[in-house]
Amino acid sequence: MDVNEFRKRGKEMVDFIADYYENVDKAPPMSTVQPGYLYSLMPHEAPEEPESFEDIQRDIETKIMPGMTHWQSRNFFGWYPSNSSFPAMLGDMASSMFNIVGFNWICSPAATELETVVMDWLGKLIGLNSRFMAIKEDGTEGDGGGVIQGTASEAHIVVMIAAREMTIDRLKTNGMDDNNVDLVRHKLVAYFSDQTHSAGQKAANIIGCQVRIIKSDANFRLTKRALQDAICKDKSAGLIPFFVCATFGTTNTAAIDDLSGIADTAETEHLWLHIDAAYAGAALVCPEFRPLAHGIERAHSFNFNPHKWMLTNFDCSALWVADSTHLVGALSIEREYLPKVKGASDFVKDYRNWQLPLGRRFRALKLWFVMRMYGASGIRAHIRKHIKEAKWLEAQLVEDGRFEIMAPVVFGLVVFRVKASIIAGNAHDVNKTNAELVKRINNDGRVFLVGTKLRGVDALRPAIGSSRGTPENTALLLKVIKECTTNVLSEHSNQ
Numbered sequence: 084m085d086v087n088e089f090r091k092r093g094k095e096m097v098d099f100i101a102d103y104y105e106n107v108d109k110a111p112p113m114s115t116v117q118p119g120y121l122y123s124l125m126p127h128e129a130p131e132e133p134e135s136f137e138d139i140q141r142d143i144e145t146k147i148m149p150g151m152t153h154w155q156s157r158n159f160f161g162w163y164p165s166n167s168s169f170p171a172m173l174g175d176m177a178s179s180m181f182n183i184v185g186f187n188w189i190c191s192p193a194a195t196e197l198e199t200v201v202m203d204w205l206g207k208l209i210g211l212n213s214r215f216m217a218i219k220e221d222g223t224e225g226d227g228g229g230v231i232q233g234t235a236s237e238a239h240i241v242v243m244i245a246a247r248e249m250t251i252d253r254l255k256t257n258g259m260d261d262n263n264v265d266l267v268r269h270k271l272v273a274y275f276s277d278q279t280h281s282a283g284q285k286a287a288n289i290i291g292c293q294v295r296i297i298k299s300d301a302n303f304r305l306t307k308r309a310l311q312d313a314i315c316k317d318k319s320a321g322l323i324p325f326f327v328c329a330t331f332g333t334t335n336t337a338a339i340d341d342l343s344g345i346a347d348t349a350e351t352e353h354l355w356l357h358i359d360a361a362y363a364g365a366a367l368v369c370p371e372f373r374p375l376a377h378g379i380e381r382a383h384s385f386n387f388n389p390h391k392w393m394l395t396n397f398d399c400s401a402l403w404v405a406d407s408t409h410l411v412g413a414l415s416i417e418r419e420y421l422p423k424v425k426g427a428s429d430f431v432k433d434y435r436n437w438q439l440p441l442g443r444r445f446r447a448l449k450l451w452f453v454m455r456m457y458g459a460s461g462i463r464a465h466i467r468k469h470i471k472e473a474k475w476l477e478a479q480l481v482e483d484g485r486f487e488i489m490a491p492v493v494f495g496l497v498v499f500r501v502k503a504s505i506i507a508g509n510a511h512d513v514n515k516t517n518a519e520l521v522k523r524i525n526n527d528g529r530v531f532l533v534g535t536k537l538r539g540v541d542a543l544r545p546a547i548g549s550s551r552g553t554p555e556n557t558a559l560l561l562k563v564i565k566e567c568t569t570n571v572l573s574e575h576s577n578q
Contacts, residue, residue, distance in 0.1 A: 084136075092136050095136075095140075099140070100172070104155065104551070107153050107155055107156050107157075108156050108157050110153060110156070111528035111529070112156040112158050112161075112530065112531035113153075113161075113525055113528075114149065114150050114151055116150045120150060121146065121147075124146045125146070152531070155549070155550070156531075156549070157549050157551050157552045158529060158530045158531065158556055158559060159530075159531050159549060160530060160531060160546055160547060160560055161531050161533045161546070162533055163334070163361075163496075163546050164392050164495070164546060164548030165390065165391065165397055166389075166390065166393060166394045166396075166548065166549075167394075167396045167397075167550055168394040168395070168453060170394070170453050170455075170456040170457065171395045171449040171450075171452060171453050172449075173452055174450070175396055175448070175449050177445075177452075178444055178445040178446065178448045178449065181445055183444075184442040184443070185434070185442070185445060186421070186433070186434070186435035186441045186443060187421060187423070187433040187434075187435060188431045188432060188433060191445070194445045194447065195433075195434060197445075197447045197448070197451060198230070198432075198434065198446075198447035199217045199228065199229075199432060201447050201450050201451050202217065202228065202229025202231070202401065202403070202447075203216050203218055203228075203229065204454060205229065205389070205401055205450065205454070206229055206403055208459055209364065209365075209367035209368055209387070210367055210373045211380075211385065211403060212380035213225075214226070214405045214406075215227045215228070215229065215403040215404070216228065217229065217432070226406045226407065226408070227403060227404050227405045227406055227407060228404065228407055228432070229401060229402065229403040230402055230434055230437040230438065231399055231400065231401060231402075231443075231446045231450070232402050232438060233398045233400060234282075234388070235282055235361040235387075235388055235400050236282035236285060236286070237438065237439060238384075238386040238400055238402040239280075239283055239285070239286035239357070239359070239386075240285075240286040240289055240290065240439060241410060241437070241438060242326075242355065242357045242383070242384040243273065243286045243287065243290050243292070243326055243355075243357075244410075244413045244414065245383075245404070245409040245410040245413050246273075246325055246326040246354075246355030246357070246383070246409070247268075247271060247290060247292065247326075248409045248412055248413040249325075249355055249383075249409040250271065250323065250353070251264055251268075252409070254323075268291070268292075269291070269292075270293070270321065270322045270323045271293065271322075271324075271325045272292065272293045272294070272295055272317050272322045272324050272325065273286075273292050273293070273294055273295070273325065273326040273327070273328070274295050274310060274313060274314070274327040274328070275295070275297065275305075275327075275328050276296070276297050276298070276304075276309075276330070276333075276340065277297065277298055278299045278303050278304075278305070278330065278333040278334070278335055278336070278338060279296075279305075279328055279330055279333070280330070280334050280361065282359075283328050283359070292326075293322065297309050297310060299338070302338060302490070302491070303338040303490060303537070304339065304340050304341055305330070305340040306340075306341045306344060307341050307344025307345055307347060308344075310327060310344075314348070314352055324352055325353075325355065326354055326357065327345060327348070327349055327355070327356055327357070328357045328358075328359055329342050329345045329346075329356065329357070329359070329382075330358075330359045330360070331358055331359070331360035331363050331364060331375075331376055331379070332361070332362045332363025332494060334362070335490075335535050335537060335544070336490035336496070336498050336537065336544075337363055337493055337496040337498075338490060338491075339363075339376075339493070341378075342376065342379060343377055343378035344378075345378070346378045346381040346382065349381075349383075350381070355384070356381065356382045356383050356384075357383065357384045357385075357386070358376075358379050358386070359386055360376075360385065360386060360387040361387055361388045361391060361400070362388070362391050362392060362494070363387075363392075363493075363494050364385075364386070364387020364388070364401075365389065365391065365393040365462075365466060366392075366466055367387075368393070368462050368466060369463050369466055369467060375493070382405070383405055383406070384402065384403065384404045384405070385402070386400060386401065386402045387400075387401055388400045388401070389401055389450060389453070391548075392469075392495070392548050393453070393462060393465075393466075394453050394462065395449055395453050396449060398446070399446050399449065401450075402437075407437070410436075410437060411436045411437065414436045414437065414438070415436040421435075465550070469494075469547045469548050469552070470493075470494055472547050472552075472554055472557040473492050473494065473495045473496065473497050473547045475554070475557065476545070476547065476560065477492040477497050479561050480497070480499050480564075483565065485502060485505050485572075486499045486500065486501060486502060486568075487500060487501075487502045489537055489540070489542045495546055495547040495548045496544060496545075496547075497544070497545055497546075497547070498537070499543055500541060500542040501516060501517055501520060501568060501571075501572070505572065506572070506575060507575070507576065513541075514541040515541075516572070516575055517534070517541040517543065518541045520543065520564075520568060520571050521533070521534035521541075523567040523571055524543075524563055524564060524567045527563055527566075529559060529563050530556075530559060530560050530563050532544065532545040532546075532560075545560055547560075
């Protein structure tokens with residue numbers, strides 16, 4: 084493909100993408116293919132000779148499209164949103180054009196420095212404390228800063244590595260020699276609640292520390308008291324607490340942990356405090372939600388995903404640390420083929436030392452496009468619209484009389500179930516009916532959502548957050564919920 088054909092095919096692909104977004108709502112949001120469908124449709128070896136763009140495009144439409152669950156459909160309410168936007172796509176196109184491997188400043192100074200700039204922009208936009216900024220108000224380098232990770236799971240891993248190094252440094256400062264430090268590494272304990280994302284457990288498995296899962300309270304929150312009790316038991320057993328994750332917007336219910344209380348305990352016990360705000364952190368662009376996050380200013384690290392609810396195509400996970408010393412110290416490895424810029428400069432950051440891989444894409448571009456083309460006001464309007472629709476859905480479900488809300492509706496997530504009093508039978512029957520309702524809604528094909536279990540209780544959890552969604556789509560969701568509930572209850576009563 085030469086540059087002239089690229090011009091032609093590129094324009095055709097943009098048209099294809101635009102057509103997809105104009106028509107995606109006409110298709111069922113969830114794919115219904117069976118496992119292995121694609122293998123039977125594809126050749127079992129790569130082509131020996133070049134194939135045409137037309138043939139590839141035809142295969143996308145006839146073979147790939149049937150196996151796609153349409154996350155960008157306005158009628159997709161599953162998991163949490165995976166926002167896309169045309170400005171972000173344009174930024175990704177520019178990133179693909181440069182196709183850099185940006186492991187240090189000299190690889191592409193603009194890539195490093197734009198990331199430093201936009202992460203400070205974003206940190207200020209969500210109201211982060213100045214200690215998380217890379218550049219101070221006087222233009223000099225700060226101790227902290229932001230870095231774009233691929234996912235919140237990666238962020239979990241790197242901050243736990245930094246936390247381990249911080250604790251080891253403290254043990255050495257207190258007189259422990261290297262041999263004894265190596266002997267106690269297996270005694271390090273990280274703390275999560277039973278509502279913390281599975282990424283925390285995976286990160287702990289990777290770095291090889293112990294894990295303590297703490298039961299959340301009646302509102303599915305990790306509390307100061309529960310954390311203190313767990314730490315006390317572990318210290319009595321000779322273990323070494325070193326890390327705690329608090330969540331701002333859990334996956335199951337969007338609950339907010341006791342951030343201030345956990346920060347108190349983290350300070351007293353010398354724990355690294357990480358705030359996982361992967362989903363709900365985007366809401367902090369709206370000042371009215373910042374009081375809910377009181378305590379994050381005392382954290383060691385904070386993470387949220389613009390690729391969930393802030394109009395930025397996957398992958399773009401924003402991580403800030405208040406002090407990069409332990410992070411960079413733990414992940415820095417010098418080689419002669421990784422040259423460093425001589426002389427000090429506030430903007431010379433080797434972001435390879437802030438992440439697991441060596442290479443990294445120019446992800447700051449798409450975030451830059453989004454923040455400039457929407458502006459802070461546009462991003463706030465995007466968030467507020469979804470929260471307003473979620474509140475409306477909550478009110479309609481309550482008014483219906485057959486449903487109960489299982490967790491406070493604070494952001495765009497509505498967790499509910501059919502009331503036990505509406506269903507004749509025991510707890511098993513209630514769970515079975517609600518689980519069947521999830522299946523019935525998704526099999527209907529007009530909308531898609533997922534269910535969950537809250538301490539053994541089946542519930543439904545539609546998440547409102549589509550970049551292009553409208554109140555009409557939320558009204559359709561309610562219509563489908565009501566219709567399918569009527570059908571499921573009718574069948575249950577006839578059994």
